[in-house]
Amino acid sequence: MSEDLRVLIVDDDFHVAKLHAGYVDAVPGFTALRPVGTAEAALRAVRTQHPDLVLLDVYLPDALGLDLMRSLDVDVLVLTAAAEASAVRRALRRGAVGYLLKPFGAEELAQRLRAYxxxxxxxAGDRTVDQDTIERAVRTLRLPQAAGPSRTRSATETAVLQALAAGGQHSAAAVAEQVGVxxxxxxxxxxxxxxxxxxxMHLRYGSTGRPEHRYGVPG
Incomplete structure (x- = not known):
């Protein structure tokens, strides 16, 4: 994506909202919009600023964030101290892309933003995707990578990465031939x-109309 993903923080605690905005701005590829503290202001900001993602608290002075979700046609990540199982179920039922309990550190939020x-x-876009792409997208969203030291890669995995290191997009068949698997x-x-x-992973459409998976390292 050529432009940063725009993030609106909805939290009535100004200091917490400012802290979270700093967390967001520290993640490459993301920009925090000016935080708002009420459901009414959130609706107005979504209509006028068109964020890609809303970081939404459950407890707002004029409404419950979970009720506000019904009116937000935008991806929502719930950030809250509400730890009740019923609140989690309701958030997921209404389409939340994640649920993060306060307090949390910068890296915990960064993991979820990178997964998003x-x-x-x-x-991306309006292209047609296959079932495998859908499953992997959902899996990526629900299971952000844990922080910690990098694991040791196998020789084959390292060779696959080296095959992509020159840049560009490559088919699985081309990678297989280069690696020898x-x-x-x-x-x-x-x-x-x-x-x-x-x-x-990207999809490239050939003359037959059947999409081909192409792979490359992020630029």
Whole structure:
């Protein structure tokens, strides 16, 4: 994506909202809009500023954030101290892309924002996608990568990454030929790397109309 994803923070605690805005701005590819503190202001900001993502508290002075979700035609990540299971169920039922309990640190939010960015890349635009892409997008959204030291990669996985290191987009068959493995094996490693966020997948439509998966490292 060429432009940053715009994030609106809805929280009636000014200091918390400002802190979270700083967290958002520290993540490459994201820009925090000016936070708002009421449901009414949130509706107005969504209509006029068109954010890509709303970080929504449950407890607002003029409405419950979970009720506000019915009126927001935008992706919502709930950030709240409301730990009741019923609140979590209601948020997910109304389409929340995630639910993060306060208090949390910058990296915890960054993990979810990076997962959201990968989800948006997988489902970018109005192109047609296959079931595998849908499943991986949902899996990426629900299971952000945990922070921690990088794991040791196998020799085959390292070779797959090296095959993509020159840049551009490559088919699984081309990667398989360069690495010296079967296409199915290359496809398995590529799919795992896409889920991890290390590799991006794109669809290219040929003359037959059947889309071909192409893989590359993020630019």
């Amino acid at each position: 960015a990968r989800y948006r890349r997988m489902l 079967s296409r199915a094996t290359a496809q398995r490693y590529l799919s795992a790397l896409v889920d991890e966020g290390v590799v991006e």
